[in-house]
Amino acid sequence: xxxxxxxxxFTALLFVSVxxxxxxxxxxxxxxxxxxxxWAVAWVDTVFFLLRKLCRLSYSVAGLEHFTGAGSVILMxxxxxxxxxxxxxxxxxxxxxxKHELLWIPIFGWALRFxxxxxxxxxxxxxxxxxxxxxxxxxxxxxxxxxxxPEGTRMPVGQTRRYGLSGALLxxxxxxxVVPVAHNAGYFWPRRGWLKRPxxxxxxVGEPIPTAGRDARQIxxxxxxxxxxxxxxxxxxxx
Numbered sequence: 147x148x149x150x151x152x153x154x155x156f157t158a159l160l161f162v163s164v165x166x167x168x169x170x171x172x173x174x175x176x177x178x179x180x181x182x183x184x185w186a187v188a189w190v191d192t193v194f195f196l197l198r199k200l201c202r203l204s205y206s207v208a209g210l211e212h213f214t215g216a217g218s219v220i221l222m223x224x225x226x227x228x229x230x231x232x233x234x235x236x237x238x239x240x241x242x243x244x245k246h247e248l249l250w251i252p253i254f255g256w257a258l259r260f261x262x263x264x265x266x267x268x269x270x271x272x273x274x275x276x277x278x279x280x281x282x283x284x285x286x287x288x289x290x291x292x293x294x295x296p297e298g299t300r301m302p303v304g305q306t307r308r309y310g311l312s313g314a315l316l317x318x319x320x321x322x323x324v325v326p327v328a329h330n331a332g333y334f335w336p337r338r339g340w341l342k343r344p345x346x347x348x349x350x351v352g353e354p355i356p357t358a359g360r361d362a363r364q365i366x367x368x369x370x371x372x373x374x375x376x377x378x379x380x381x382x383x384x385x
Contacts, residue, residue: 152200153342168257182260202344209351216289219317224295225332240291278312300337314365323354328376
C-alpha cells in the first residue's frame with residue numbers, strides 16, 4: 147500500500163513539475179548568460195529526489211570510465227521513462243533523437259525546442275535517417291552528445307526489436323565510436339502502469355564500439371548484442 151501511495155503521489159508531482167520548470171525556463175530566457183539546459187538538469191534532480199523519497203528508487207552507474215567524452219554517440223536501451231531522465235544526469239550536455247510529435251505537447255514540447263533535439267518522423271524512412279545524419283553531425287561538431295534509443299520505442303521487460311541503423315550510421319559518418327548503455331529500469335518503472343518498484347536501477351556503460359571502416363549493420367549487431375546481453379545479465383543478477 148505504501149508503495150502504491152508513493153507512486154501515485156510521485157506521478158502527480160512529476161506532471162506538476164513540468165509546467166513549473168518550463169515556466170522558469172521561459173521567464174529567465176531574457177536574462178544575460180541564461181542557460182536553458184540548467185533547468186533540464188534541475189528538473190531531473192528534483193524528479194530523482196522525489197523518486198528516492200516517495201518510491202525508494204535510486205540508481206547506480208558502472209563503466210562510466212569507458213565514456214569517451216563530449217561529442218559522443220550514445221545508444222541506450224529503451225524500456226522506461228526513467229532513462230529519458232537519467233541520461234541528462236549521467237552524461238554531459240546532450241541532445242536527443244526523438245519523435246517530432248513530442249514538440250507538439252503544450253508547455254513540455256515548447257520547452258523541449260530550446261534543447262535543439264533532432265525531431266524526426268518515425269515513418270519518414272530514408273528522409274528521417276538523412277535528418278539524423280545531417281543534424282547529428284552538426285550537434286556533434288558543437289561538442290554535444292547525441293543520445294539515441296535504437297529500438298525507437300519503449301520495449302517491455304524481456305523484449306527487444308531490431309535496432310534502427312541511424313545511430314550506427316551517424317557514428318560512422320562522424321568518425322565517432324558508439325557508446326552502448328544498458329540498464330534494468332523497465333523492471334522498476336514499467337512502460338505502463340503507475341507503480342514504481344523500490345530498489346536500485348543499475349546502469350552499465352560499455353566500452354566504445356569502433357565504427358571506422360565498418361558496415362553500419364555490423365556495428366548495429368555488435369551494439370544490440372552487447373546491450374541485450376547486459377540487460378539479461380542484470381535481470382539474472384536481480385533474481
